[in-house]
Amino acid sequence: MTTQQDLARRQVQAVLQAQQQQAGALLPILHAVQDTLGYIPDWAVADIAQALNQSRAEVHGVITFYHHFRTSPPAAHTLQICQAEACQARGSRALTAHAEQALGCSLHGRSGDIGLEPVYCLGLCATGPNIMLDDKLVSRVDAARLDRLLAGVKEA
Ligand code: FES
Structure with a gap:
């Protein structure tokens, strides 16, 4: 196991120790692991299942039920x-x-270095359609503007 994997495993163990005794701990733990590592690796599913005395299938079922959770590193x-x-x-x-056609992937998918995700209200409803590209909020986006934004990302 690499040093990076050792660190990740220690981070997951810290999350488990802090939260595993709470009622309904699974979802907060999954959020915390994803917030910490960027996704929920397979090995973490086993650690979480063991800590919560649940099966890996039960933990995996919750992860796959919510689109929010990723099982591979984010784009x-x-x-x-x-x-x-x-x-x-x-x-x-x-x-x-x-966007799906331009990127060649569906919502929740990924095309190269760009992940395509839905979001439900960014708080600027009067100026839609709105997007977030990384941490940049952009309003009144049409197809041409989106193409320019994506080209900028690909060139960077
Ligand atoms: S509906 Fe509110 S920002 Fe899109």
Whole structure:
């Protein structure tokens, strides 16, 4: 095991020690592990299951039920497109379809260094459709503007 894996395992053990005695600990633990490591590795599923006296299948079932949880490292860049009602009324579905075609992946998918994710309201409903590209919030995004933003990411 590499030093990096040792560190990750110690981080997961710290999360487990801090939270495993709480009622309903599984979801907070999964959030904490993903917040710490960026995703939930297979080996962590085994550690979590053992700590909570659950089967790996039970833990895996919860992970796969929620799209929020990742089982592989996140993409270097994340494009989130608002799917909430106000942005839908302003064209976010068509924008999402364009993004899926441009990237060659579906929502929750990944194309190279860019992950495509839904988000449900970014708080600027009057200026949709809105996106988050990494930590940058962009409003009134149409297909052409999205293409320019993605080209900028690919060139960086
Ligand atoms: S509905 Fe998209 S920002 Fe609120």
